[in-house]
Amino acid sequence: MTPQLLFLVGLFIVIVALTLTRKQWAPAVTHALPSIWRIAKITVAEARRRRVLQAVVILVVLILLSMTFFSYLSPKEQSRMLISGGLSAITVFGILLSIFVGAFLIPQELESRTVYAILSKPVRRFEFVVGKYVGALIILAVITAVMTAVLIGVLVLQDHLVPDLPESVFDPNIGGVIFASVMSFCAVAVLTAVIVLISTISSTTMTVISAFIIWAVGSLQSTINDLAQNAEVPATKLLLKIIYTVLPKLENFDFRNEVSNYLNFSYMSGWAAMVQGIGYAIVVLILASIFFNDRQV
């Protein structure tokens, strides 16, 4: 059993034990879960009605479909380019959507003051924050699933259309594509949690700017770590170490290169990154709830 799995199982046991042993926790949990679900549902329903998201999904699907019109040197090369391009599109659009969905999630409720009618009802502030986050995750999961399904459809279609050559065959690598998409969604989930945290203490514009910076830095964490190791000025070393420790390691979720180049990799490393990501997102959401609890709306 990996340390990450131990952490998750331990966390689950602690929550269950506290819920069972502390009488005041039971009603709080039984109230919180349905309440979070209701907020999540209305978040999803509201997003479904907005044309912008639908337009973005259609755009991504068109991009994925248009990739079938390019010609390549060999069937193997063609499948490699389709997988690489498709997964990149899924990752980039997933991140961009997470920034724009996440950054508007809570600030929009505050600016349009729709939060007044909700928080004056029996809804705790942390239920509101977590509900909005869960709603955003559902939206992003559906969009990622649609994009992945289209990419798989394109790959399966090409597999039938492209004639294999003796020295080169078209390899759709469906399992790898699904795995890389799931990991891409994990990165999106972690980044969205960080965006929600920032949005509880700053404006929409600041949240969007911060989110782009965190995405960039989070995707370069191994470089940051190398720089920290080699930095000679103590203050710089400390700063880089703090950045490396505090910001999410989004590159751990990036399996595009391994999948598109048919490299051997351990699924276990993906699993470990996923568990770390869940732990990170939980901590970040707890902080977001604490900040939002003290915020004047």
Place this chain on the structure above:
Amino acid sequence: MIGDEIVLSIEGLTKVYRSLFTPVGVKAVDNLDLSVRRGETYSIVGPNGSGKTTTLKIILGLIFPTAGGATIFGKGISDLSVRERIGFLPEDAYLYEVFNGEELLDFYASLFGFSRQRRKQLIEELLTLVGMQANRKVPFRECSKGMRQRLALAQALVNDPELLILDEPTSGLDPAGRHQMTRLILELKRRGKTILLCSHFLAEVEEVCDRVGIMYRGRLVAEGSLRDLAGEPTEIVITTTGMEGAKVPQVAAHAAVLGVEDGVVRMGHERGDELWSVLESIHRAGAHVLEVTRPRPTLQDVFVRAIREDLPELKESVTEGVE
């Protein structure tokens, strides 16, 4: 029927807004004490910026007081059981724009954990109460101001609240919409709801409220029933016809008459025993009496008087924003 039980109690409530640019802060609410009894309709009136909405937001736990606090049904607002018993109509009806009335009410009712069956029944009742059955499928963003306000009131009523908090319920409505909303508030009052109302439309307040608190610059400068605040009539007003030319100074010469203007003769209330004598002088002058009244001061008069007494240097401009 107004009971003895205190439903809402505010003690020493103070709110100071501070920022980087105003480190000293702006005092929005200043040591406010107020209580509302069960079944009572209480209105906080005052011009824009007097601290009314800030007070409501503190009561609802949306912002936090600098000092003092409020209790509802003897508990703090952070207690979820309190929020199950109150309803809030925010100013300018801020609800989700993309949903229609039916969907909005279903969502807000679901926050109280009501079953689907119960929600369906509630939606019917509430849409009927606020007169929105025919427009139930109209998205909120396409609703007129009056429809939006009525839907917002319906969402405040989904839990059949004991205490209803209304922030400027008629703000931005046309006369017909204002009349409809006032009728609705009166209906809720008839049903025994305790109502705390914030408004700067004094006519509506006069019509629906049992007690009024006048707020100015964050302070409660006067409080009581309208009758208490207004006091006794100070004048007798005689409306006449044919009062023109030389007739005016003839009537105005009477010792009890305070003034004659546009056919209206005003005399001091304390000299009411001389009414017949004044009426005779009007008759002798050749004018005809249409009506004799003893008007009580309106809430507008009370409001201006209250803040004048509070701040003697006050000029007319302070009544801006009060209609």
